[in-house]
Amino acid sequence: MHVIFSLLAVIVLIAIAYAGVAGAGMTYLFGVVIPYAAVITFFLGLILKVLKWGRSAVPFNIPTTCGQQKSLPWIKPNSVDNPTSTGGVLARMFFEVLTMRSLFRNTKLDYRVAHGQPVIRQGSEKFLWLFAILFHYSFLVVLLWHLRFFMEPVPKLVGVIEALDGFFEFGLPQLLLSGVILVAMAGALLDRRLRMPNIRYISLTSDYFPLFLIMGIGITGILMRYLLRVDITAIKELTMSLAVMKPVIPQAPIDPLFYAHIFLVSVLFAYFPFSKLMHMPGVFMSPTRNLTTNSREVRHVNPWNYPVKTHTYDEYEEDFRDLMIEAGLPVEHNPAEEAAAAEGGGEAAEAEPEAPEEKKE
Amino acid sequence: MYNAGKIITGLVIFVVIFTLPLWWQVGKAAPPAPKPELPKTAKVCVEDTAYMRTSHMQLLNDWRNAVVRDQDRVYVGKDGKKYSMSLTNDCMACHNDKKKFCDQCHNYLAVAPYCWDCHLTPEQVKESK
Secondary structure, three states: OHHHHHHHHHHHHHHHHHHHHHHOOOHHHHHHHHHHHHHHHHHHHHHHHHHHHHHOOOOOOOOOOOOOOOOOOOOOOOOOOOOOOHHHHHHHHHHHHHHOHHHHOOEEEEEEEEOOEEEEEEEEOOHHHHHHHHHHHHHHHHHHHHHHHOOOOOOHHHHHHHHHHOOOOOOOOOOOHHHHHHHHHHHHHHHHHHHOHHHHHOOOHHHHHHHHHHHHHHHHHHHHHHHOOOOHHHHHHHHHHHHOOOOOOOOOOOOHHHHHHHHHHHHHHHHHHHOHHHHHHHHHHOHHHHOOOOOOOOOOOOOOOOOOOOOOHHHHHHHHHHHHHHHOOOOOOOHHHHHHHHHHOOOHHHHOOOOOHHHOO | OOOHHHHHHHHHHHHHHHOHHHHHOOOOOOOOOOOOOOOOOOOOOOOOHHHHHHHHHHHHHHHHHHHHHHOOOEEEOOOOOEEEOOHHHHHHHHOOOOOOOHHHHHHHOOOOOHHHHOOOOHHHHHHHO
16 A cells, blocks of 8 residues: 555656646746745755754663773773764764664564574674665765756866766766666665565555655656656756756756656655655754763753752651641651750760651752 | 754754755856857758757767677668768768867766767867878
């Protein structure tokens, strides 16, 4: 259900763009209005959500630790995987974001029958990490390469990326590896979701839809570049006019396929702040990663704590002592008895605790 | 808000990076669309103009494969006209100024075909004579 619904949603989106442009000629809507609206939604939505996250307290010191904490001087601490300093946290975040270390530790429960005996093991499972890191880096390369449509003159970096990306000089226009890897890895991640029963069981529309959406963007892009060629010069006229905020639809006709591509991208942008893709800012905000593991060095007070009104037993006795003595109830302090004991100079007074410690706080 | 300083710094960095094309070019007019100088000696290209604008590199690839792999040097255009498949001797015979034609569009999109590592531009042909 989730799978089919997500796939259909993406197909319908493509159909909408096709119908809107090829059928109704609404190039301005799909080429200018929707992209601008989507980008505004992206920035506003993302910023508001991050600010909202910032308002929620982090009541506990909950970093996940993956190494020895700093303790006694002769025990070697792992200062990156169990950071006790800000520098350590920065190093940890750096590797987390750029190399996805926590995903690298992904494990899988493995059940099999060996020598007639059932064996359950916890084994390492690196494919998720491999697919994910290739997916993210190829996405980054594709994104940076697209700067060629939004800047004039095009930054040198784009030329370098294109040269590396088209390293094999295969075909004309040159095959860029990033696009192929991007779609292939999105496919591999989808395949993983569909084929592993436990992962499939917990997968929802909000997991499938972004995958299909990104695959849709990749496939329309690949079609435009290698198969159904579009007028890229005219497209840059349009995208440049968007970048300098003076939008015009160029004279030369642009294929509806381009509008389908940019419509899917717009949907991705607009959907972003409301989706799981918010793990992009989220990774920086997750307390299990960005806190120092100084739970033994520093006292952490729950910021939600508010001054609680208390009435201790001592205060209670103070209020009712006379009545209690009158009624013959035992009391901690009996001024009359204490005075008598003081006169007797006996050891009893010494043994009497002054203020029972447990009662405090 | 907790850690307001850090969060807001992070958001500012994010916005600045992600809006690079906007603030980099703020207030500028959209750069003029490239105007490749069309040949005066001919009226039509090998194929339709629209096709040439979108797919000339695929045509060149087909030509290259036909010549180098199949020794086939004759291309029949849409109106039955025959062309000798050659980058320098055909395309560049009509489009005889690379800078004013091919490079116009290519610079606009930062495309740098490596063809000219080996193939000669019309200027180089003139020089070598």
